[in-house]
């Protein structure tokens with residue numbers, strides 16, 4: 001339904017985990033440390049990667065709400081979390097997990113966030129988090145979301161928002177043309193209006209600041225190398241596919257770029273992480 005397959009999300013998960021800003025993750029953990037069983041709503045939760053990355057840094061009791069519009073990804077999340085937990089049991093529609101000694105309740109919420117930027121507030125969260133999500137949204141959606149979260153005094157954490165600072169090695173003559181076509185494709189409507197794409201981190205930071213939150217940002221690029229061959233190949237294919245659909249790159253140049261990039265020695269794919277909390 002969403003176009004994000006569990007296989008793609010699994011392929012990127014370890015690169016995402018390595019890329020997350022330790023500074024931002026630590027700030028999130030410190031901000032939640034005084035709460036018993038903080039309530040955390042994960043927007044566009046997919047198969048639950050945010051929980052797997054962040055929960056080990058948080059306290060002994062946690063309540064997560066995984067929100068997504070794709071029921072197949074929610075089912076995959078349930079399977080993955082049960083498979084990776086030390087123990088798991090159902091409690092009605094929720095899961096109760098023993099996650100490395102932490103007691104975590106996991107609820108699942110089906111919601112079209114495009115239609116309701118404030119949907120998370122129904123769960124009275126202490127923190128709204130998201131990973132690889134905000135670049136899908138429009139700048140206007142980010143403003144509405146920021147106003148709702150700041151209005152309710154809710155902390156916001158956005159991990160792994162693309163910022164377009166990509167670099168492949170060694171350089172290729174078609175790099176600039178492919179990058180421009182890919183960026184244009186990334187700005188297409190993903191259901192939220194024209195996507196903010198690589199400008200989403202700045203759009204969200206500006207909107208949260210305007211709404212009264214104190215915002216911190218840190219870079220969180222993927223740094224892919226010889227151990228990431230499968231991800232590099234998938235990324236090259238996906239980037240070339242988007243550029244092909246967008247147009248503007250000569251087909252032979254694009255084919256040569258894709259063939260070279262599938263074998264690339266390394267690449268950096270730019271992201272930013274953000275944490276925002278009520279200023280006082």
Ligand SMILES: C[S@@+](CC[C@H](N)C(=O)[O-])C[C@H]1O[C@@H](n2cnc3c(N)ncnc32)[C@H](O)[C@@H]1O
Nearest residue numbers: 002044045046049068069070112113114131132
């Ligand atoms: C790139 S994936 C990231 C998934 C997960 N956060 C991760 O880091 O692996 C984007 C996620 O946003 C969800 N999504 C996209 N549009 C949505 C919408 N309108 N409402 C709710 N979820 C949406 C997709 O189903 C997908 O799970």
